[in-house]
Amino acid sequence: EKEAVVSTQSTGRVAFSKINVPERVFQGHTVDEWYPLSGKLGTEAEGSINLIISYTTMPMMTVPYQRIHYPYLQAAPAQFYTPVVPPPVVIRDEDINTIKDMFPNVEKEVIKTVLESKRGNVEGAVADLLQLTSDSTTVNS
Secondary structure: OOEEEEOOOOOOEEEEEEEEEHHHHHOOOOEEEEEEOOOEEEEEOOOEEEEEEEOOOOOOOOOOOOOOOOOOOEEEEEEOOOOOOOOOOOOOHHHHHHHHHOOOOOOOOHHHHHHHOOOHHHHHHHHHHHHHHHHHHHOOO
16 A cells, blocks of 8 residues: 655645555556545545556666776866955944934844844834834734
C-alpha cells in the first residue's frame, strides 16, 4: 500500500489518497487509473488524480573505477569585486528629540534604531513609527 500526497503551497491545501498497487503492475503491466483524493472536504471529496503506474526490474551493474584526467587549463587572472559601501549614517540628536516630542511613549533608542533603518530620513522614520504605534494600540485595545 502506497500513499500519494498532492500539495500546492500557494493555497496551503493538501489532498491524499491511499492506493493499493495492483498485482498486475508487478507482472510487467502498466496501469492507467484515476484515484479519488481525500482532505479537508472529506473522504474522497477533494477531486481525483490520474496515475500511470509501471514497474520494471533493472539488472544490477557495477561500473569500474576510472580516474579522469583533465588537461591543465591556465586560469584567467582573478577579477576582484569591490562592494560599494554607503557612508555611515549620522543620526542627529535634534532629529531624535523632534521625533520624541511627537511620540512621547516611544523610547529614544527605538527612535534611533528606526532612524538608522531609514538612513536618517526623518519623514520615513515618522511614517514607520506611526505604523508601529498604530499596530501596538490595535493589539492592546
